[in-house]
Amino acid sequence: MNxxxxxxxxxxxxALANIGVSGDIWKRALGTSRERAQGDLSLPCFPFAKQLGRNPADIAEELASALSGNFEVKAAGGYLNFKxxxxxxxxxxxxxIEMPGSKDVLIEHTSANPNGPFHVGRARNAILGDTLVRLNRLYGNKVRAEYYVDDMGKQVGVLAWALANLSKDDVDSILDDKDDINPKWNGKADHETVRWYQAAQAKxxxxxxxxxxxxxxxxxxxEHGDDSVLKQFEDAYQPVLDGMLETLSRLGIEFDTFTKESKFVVDGTVSALMDRLSGLEIHDSADNGAHFLDLGQRGLKGKTDFFYRRGDGSSLYATRDIAYxxxxxxxxxxxxNVLGEDHKLQAKQVGLTLQELGERVPEVMFYAFIKLPEGKMSTRxxxxxxxxxxxxxxxxxxxxVVRELRPGLEEDEVTKIAEAVGVSAVRFNITKVSPDKGFTFRWEEALSFEGESAPFVMYSHTRACSIAxxxxxxxxxxxxxxxxxxxxxxMRVMACFVDKLAQSANExxxxxxxxxxxxxxxxxxxxxxxxxxxxxGVVDEFxxxxxxxxxxxxxxxxxxxGIIPLESM
RNA sequence: GGACACGUGGCCCAGCUGGAUAAGGCGGCGGCCUCCUAAGCCGCAGAUCGCGGGUUCAAAUCCUGCCGUGUCCGCCA
Structure with a gap:
């Protein structure tokens, strides 16, 4: 409570100076009270005891009697409690309240390969990333939400090859033993086209x-920036990406900018970058002409060779990432950047290389994977x-639930409320958990509309709306x-709104x-x-x-x- | 094998820049709608904070060893 x-x-x-405590270590000690009933902020006086050669309880008592203001102050068991x-x-x-943010932030999140529909594991990135975007905006920062489109390389290559070489019948016969797509998603390109990708992988x-x-x-x-191939790739992935974005849009997730990976190959920045990297002190090359940096010299543990150029002179994903x-x-x-924990090493390598080039290292929010009770989530x-x-x-x-709770409500109203409740509940279920906690997806928790859920918050809001x-x-x-x-x-909780928002956005x-x-x-x-x-019938104005x-x-x-604030539910 | 995470009541999870009786939710048990939406509210039961050492006046929180789980260790993306 700032x-x-x-x-x-x-x-x-x-008051502290008067009893002989100097410095400002006490500022760190002054913190939110653990015991809510005792107050809002508390100062443990134990650290001063040794310095002053006095009993903490006495110190607290003396400080309490010396202080006054728009707060109650009490000494209790060596603590000084403020309320x-x-x-x-x-x-x-x-x-x-005024929002203090003033930074200009670019948040890159999701950036999933455009080769198939989102499963809840992949969507954790989008949900956490978008929430970070929203929180920064609420805080007052200027935010640009960016999607890095992986429009080259093997994944898209496989997809493009499949679309050019496999007929629908080919795909169906190759995937004979697999489940058909949910008929509900017929015509949604991410669900339909991913079958070509899967068939190609099987082949x-x-x-x-x-x-x-x-x-x-x-x-x-x-990788050499061939226009016609890049165009072929784009024709292959764009409908898939559009389907994926449709899903995100339903979740309330939108992007300001899309940047294609190929941009940096085509415009020459990648090759210029490789030249620059070759001039670095920690640079080295392999027998076949491949180039790498020895990041072990910069403190990286484990595998320290970081390859940025193949023997044939082409760039690697990480190289393009640095240019990006x-x-x-x-x-x-x-x-x-919002990245899965599988990207930790890669992010470290990119960060060290950026540092080597005199660039700043981006902040990264890592998140652990979502598992299913049966194990790792895998489309394959x-x-x-x-x-x-x-x-x-x-x-x-x-x-x-709405039909049961609000009998007689028009069906289109039911649908509208249900959509907002459903989407909000799904998002919140993922958002409320610390990103570095790997968690197991359970339907009953994702679809819980009670307790620690989005509908719980939505319900309080509708009560206030109802009064208004x-x-x-x-x-x-x-x-x-x-x-x-x-x-x-x-009042106390409302007073902490900006404090919490600041912590959440800044950290x-x-x-x-x-x-x-x-x-x-x-x-x-x-x-x-x-x-x-x-x-x-009488309104209490206060x-x-x-x-x-x-x-x-x-x-x-x-x-x-990312919870939709309905006025009625 | 090495690196990095995570391990808190039956289940999920907060707290982890050290401080008071470890906060919530689910599930269980018991209450509350002649009173602004009961998707709510109140109460009860339930915790060797993975295990062992260490630092400290004080450790769930810091250090260290071990155990368990996850992720990574490609001239893939």
């Missing part, structure tokens, strides 16, 4: 040299949950009224703000229970103003974590 900290620190610094004074807190919270595993040569020829041409990063740094002040093994199917199921289950619509006008500024504990708690921890939103909704629910806005403030924060916070 607003409280700001008014405590100056007098506290004086914001209710009326002061209310005044602060009700007067509004390649039979070991035909002829096919490998044909694919290699395409890949090779693409140098270009990205020209676009913005801050760079954030058919052990997979497609995002499209998950969203359909979420929508259907939400619809049945009953009253039918704006709240009017009102002098502070009676502040019962539930309202004080709501790339979307889950921190998601969890905060649960706290805010919980606090609103208690307020709703104890502090009625409308009593026998309570109404508080409810409206909470509604505003709920709404903007929900947008920040």
């Amino acid at each position: 607003i409280l900290r700001e008014i405590i620190e100056p007098p506290l610094e004086v 914001a004074e209710s009326n002061w807190l209310a005044g602060k919270v009700m007067s509004g 390649r595993s039979e070991g035909s040299q002829e096919i490998e040569d044909e694919i290699s020829k395409l890949v090779h041409a693409s 990063h140098m270009w990205k740094w020209q676009q913005c002040g801050e760079l954030i 093994r058919g052990n997979v949950v497609f995002m499209d199917d998950l969203l359909e199921e979420a929508q259907a289950q939400a619809a049945s 619509s009953r009253i039918g006008r704006d709240s009017i500024p009102s002098s502070t009224g009676d502040i019962p504990p539930a309202m004080h708690e709501l 790339n921890k979307p889950h921190a703000f998601a969890i905060y939103m649960l706290e805010l909704a919980t606090a609103y629910n208690s307020f709703y229970r104890d502090c009625h806005v409308i009593n026998d 309570n109404f103003a508080v409810s409206e403030k909470a509604r505003e924060l709920l709404r903007s916070g929900m947008i920040g974590v």
